[in-house]
Amino acid sequence: MTSQKGSEMRLLFDRMADDYDQLVNEADRDNRFPFAGYDEMMAMIAEYLLADKSLDPVKVLDLGIGTGSLYRKLPPERLRLFGCDFSEKMLERTRLLHPAAKLELHEDRKSVV
Numbered sequence: 001m002t003s004q005k006g007s008e009m010r011l012l013f014d015r016m017a018d019d020y021d022q023l024v025n026e027a028d029r030d031n032r033f034p035f036a037g038y039d040e041m042m043a044m045i046a047e048y049l050l051a052d053k054s055l056d057p058v059k060v061l062d063l064g065i066g067t068g069s070l071y072r073k074l075p076p077e078r079l080r081l082f083g084c085d086f087s088e089k090m091l092e093r094t095r096l097l098h099p100a101a102k103l104e105l106h107e108d109r110k111s112v113v
């Protein structure tokens with residue numbers, strides 16, 4: 001992704017951050033791409049992770065974490081969350097939901113590793 005394209009994408013997601021979860025929920029409810037079945041899939045993932053007590057705590061690395069809403073179904077005491085995103089506004093939303101998460105702003109010109 002070019003630096004200009006990356007900046008445009010970042011601005012888009014920054015502008016959507018406050019309404020992003022609602023947009024995803026509406027798309028899921030209306031069975032619209034790309035979020036059709038999103039809540040059901042997240043529930044299945046949470047159920048799978050919580051069933052395996054050897055994963056306590058569940059350690060998750062999420063590249064492109066967005067608002068972190070994916071992890072609402074996991075109890076915070078069982079979750080060690082690490083994530084990055086290129087939208088500071090999305091990360092602000094994640095910090096509200098998961099204050100203990102280790103989060104990093106990723107810029108398109110830096111490597112993740």
